[in-house]
Amino acid sequence: xxxxxxxxxxxxxxxxxxxxxxxxxxxxxxxxxxxxxxxxxxxxxxxxxxxxxxxxxxxxxxxxxxxxxxxxxxxxxxxxxxxxxxxxxxxxxxxxxxxxxxxxxxxxxxxxxxxxxxxxxxxxxxxxxxxxxxxxxxxxxxxxxxxxxxxxxxxxxxxxxxxxxxxxxxxxxxxxxxxxxxxxxxxxxxxxxxxxxxxxxxxxxxxxxxxxxxxxxxxxxxxxxxxxxxxxxxxxxxxxxxxxxxxxxxxxxxxxxxxxxxxxxxxxxxxxxxxxxxxxxxxxxxxxxxxxxxxxxxxxxxxxxxxxxxxxxxxxxxxxxxxxxxxxxxxxxxxxxxxxxxxxxxxxxxxxxxxxxxxxxxxxxxxxxxxxxxxxxxxxxxxxxxxxxxxxxxxxxxxxxxxxxxxxxxxxxxxxxxxxxxxxxxxxxxxxxxxxxxxxxxxxxxxxxxxxxxxxxxxxxxxxxxxxxxxxxxxxxxxxxxxxxxx
Numbered sequence: 409x410x411x412x413x414x415x416x417x418x419x420x421x422x423x424x425x426x427x428x429x430x431x432x433x434x435x436x437x438x439x440x441x442x443x444x445x446x447x448x449x450x451x452x453x454x455x456x457x458x459x460x461x462x463x464x465x466x467x468x469x470x471x472x473x474x475x476x477x478x479x480x481x482x483x484x485x486x487x488x489x490x491x492x493x494x495x496x497x498x499x500x501x502x503x504x505x506x507x508x509x510x511x512x513x514x515x516x517x518x519x520x521x522x523x524x525x526x527x528x529x530x531x532x533x534x535x536x537x538x539x540x541x542x543x544x545x546x547x548x549x550x551x552x553x554x555x556x557x558x559x560x561x562x563x564x565x566x567x568x569x570x571x572x573x574x575x576x577x578x579x580x581x582x583x584x585x586x587x588x589x590x591x592x593x594x595x596x597x598x599x600x601x602x603x604x605x606x607x608x609x610x611x612x613x614x615x616x617x618x619x620x621x622x623x624x625x626x627x628x629x630x631x632x633x634x635x636x637x638x639x640x641x642x643x644x645x646x647x648x649x650x651x652x653x654x655x656x657x658x659x660x661x662x663x664x665x666x667x668x669x670x671x672x673x674x675x676x677x678x679x680x681x682x683x684x685x686x687x688x689x690x691x692x693x694x695x696x697x698x699x700x701x702x703x704x705x706x707x708x709x710x711x712x713x714x715x716x717x718x719x720x721x722x723x724x725x726x727x728x729x730x731x732x733x734x735x736x737x738x739x740x741x742x743x744x745x746x747x748x749x750x751x752x753x754x755x756x757x758x759x760x761x762x763x764x765x766x767x768x769x770x771x772x773x774x775x776x777x778x779x780x781x782x783x784x785x786x787x788x789x790x791x792x793x794x795x796x797x798x799x800x801x802x803x804x805x806x807x808x809x810x811x812x813x814x815x816x817x818x819x820x821x822x823x824x825x826x827x828x829x830x831x832x833x834x835x836x837x838x839x840x841x842x843x844x845x846x847x848x849x850x851x852x853x854x855x856x857x858x859x860x861x862x863x864x865x866x867x868x869x870x871x872x873x874x875x876x877x878x879x880x881x882x883x884x885x886x887x888x889x890x891x892x893x894x895x
Contacts, residue, residue, distance in 0.1 A: 416452055419445040420467060427473035435481030436474055437489040446471065446495040453503060461506055468507040471499050475514065479521055488618075490532030493518050494539050501546055512551055519558050524674050527565035528607075528617035530572065536565065537576035544583050555580070556589035560596060561674040567600045568607055568617070570707040578718050585722050590731050591679045594738060597719055598756065600712040601747040603671045604705050605696055610672070679738075697748040709747070713755040720763040729771050736764055736774065737781045744794045757794060761801050772809035776819030782806065783826045789863060790833075796859050800866045803827065807870030810877030820878045824871065824885075831867045831888055834860060835895050868892060 422445040426436045436442050449471070453464045475496045478489050497518060500511040526532040540547065540555065540562075547554055555562070562584065566577040584593060596603075611617050670680055701709075723732065739760050746753045768774055775782065782802050789799035806827070811820030868889065875885035 415448070416463075419448045419452075420470065423449065423467070423474055424470045427470045427477060429477070435485035435487060435489065436478045437481075437485055437487040437492050442474070443492050443495050446474075446492070446499065450495070450499050450502065453499075464503045464506045467499070468503070468509065471496055472509070475500075479517055482521055482525065488526055488529055488532055489522055490526045490529060491535055493522050494532075494535055498539065498543075501543055512554070515551065515554055519561065520674070523561060523565070526618060527561060528568050530569045533565040533569045533573060534576065537562075537573060537580055540583065541576065541579045544580065548583055552586065553588070555583040556586040557676050558674065559584040559589055559593055559676055563596055563600065564603065564607070564672070564674070567603050567708050568704070570704055571711060574711050574714070578715070581715070581718050582722055582726075585719075585726065587731065588678075589676050590723070590727055591734055591738065592676055593719065594735060595679075595742065597712065597715050598742055598746070599671060600708050600715070601705060601749070601752065602693075602696070604702075604708050606671045608702060608704070693748050701749075709749050709752045713752070713759060716756065716759050720759065720766075723763070724766055724770060729774065732767050732771065733774055733777050736767060736778055739764060740781055740785055740798060743798050744792060753794075757797070761797065765801060765805060768805045768809060773812050773816070775806060775809055775823075776812035776816040779819045779822055782823065786826045786830050789830060793859070796863060799830075800863060803830075803863075803866040803870040807873030811874055814877060817878055817880070820874060821881065824874050824878075824881050827867055827871050827874070828884065828888055831864070831871065831892070834864050834867065835891065864892075 422441060426439060426442055429436070449467050453460055453467060475493065478493055478496070482489055497511065497514060500509055500514055503509075504511050523532070523536060527536075562577070562580065566573045607617065723735070727735075743757055743760050746756055785795065785802055786799050788795050790796065806823050811823045871885050871888055875881040
């Protein structure tokens with residue numbers, strides 16, 4: 409027997425013996441030689457000779473049994489099973505056609521049973537992203553719905569393990585985007601900072617996240633969450649507010665639990681409204697703002713804007729106009745609902761506005777389709793600084809692209825009327841004057857005056873350009889400009 413054949417028999421015997429072991433408490437992952445044996449057997453089977461199919465047929469039954477035994481021991485084992493299961497999954501993907509093995513159930517089992525427990529393990533997280541990238545073509549062709557279905561869990565392992573996984577995640581991100589995940593993925597990327605806050609709360613209340621299934625943690629906490637929410641609904645207070653010995657942490661976590669349950673999910677269940685304006689969310693965001701930031705949170709506040717950049721690049725390159733049209737109203741809403749960190753808010757808002765303008769540049773006919781949300785945002789231009797900036801950019805887009813073009817005269821007329829109203833409101837300064845009278849800070853007053861002047865310039869320019877594209881609006885534009893000149 410040659411040395412090579414001896415090695416082959418040794419590795420096969422190692423896997424076979426472990427697959428037959430019926431001791432659940434002492435799982436296969438406790439034997440470090442198993443992963444090496446599985447990888448070496450894969451290498452033997454990949455050799456292009458006439459015996460390779462025979463080798464695969466001999467290895468497959470033992471590897472399959474080992475996979476089943478590893479999964480069965482997950483709840484009992486103290487060792488990480490992630491790397492071993494990934495090695496076996498690689499065998500299934502490489503040789504599934506030879507042995508007629510459908511890898512889809514195995515992949516789902518790994519993600520739901522193992523990765524949901526071990527996502528916080530940095531080694532397993534990195535190996536998972538590497539596995540997804542190496543096999544991205546196979547996964548997208550054979551299992552196109554797999555990554556879009558489990559993108560929340562992939563985001564979770566990326567957010568928890570920080571900057572080390574940013575580049576590996578960016579390689580995988582295009583595979584997460586599909587028609588069914590495109591819209592839900594956007595708020596999930598926006599909310600990565602509060603996802604980290606949620607995970608850190610779970611860790612503080614329930615111990616290490618490694619080896620614990622968050623879904624079971626959530627289930628065990630459900631009665632306390634329900635009582636806290638009922639208490640808030642009927643009395644207007646939380647348990648923490650009435651107890652003098654409760655910490656700030658416990659007083660805010662109960663109120664925010666519904667959002668946390670949404671954030672901590674592992675699977676994509678569609679676009680779900682996130683109630684950022686509720687008192688509970690406001691409380692937890694205020695607590696996060698006033699508390700020292702962890703290193704993990706600081707990292708994700710820097711990473712998240714760059715991930716949004718990649719998402720928007722994919723959107724402009726691959727998404728159709730219908731998906732972009734559905735995304736922009738969500739973007740308009742979220743521009744004033746961000747994690748309360750000044751630099752993060754600046755970086756994200758800048759990217760949101762840049763993407764919106766790029767989308768209108770690519771498809772000007774989106775403007776008449778989004779006529780109602782645009783008019784609504786113009787009407788809210790004075791509500792806050794970020795809404796003023798959004799209104800400025802919308803004014804520019806409406807004027808630059810002629811309200812969608814010469815064929816959209818009805819939409820252009822309605823947008824023109826909205827701009828007129830905003831112009832006359834600006835000139836009268838009624839709402840802005842009330843704000844300035846109530847303000848005591850001179851810097852605030854000068855900033856408001858500056859915003860008013862900028863908005864006036866943008867509105868005048870938009871009215872002029874819109875009338876240039878739609879000449880039937882010229883008489884009304886002249887009247888508006890005369891009133892500006894006289895004021």
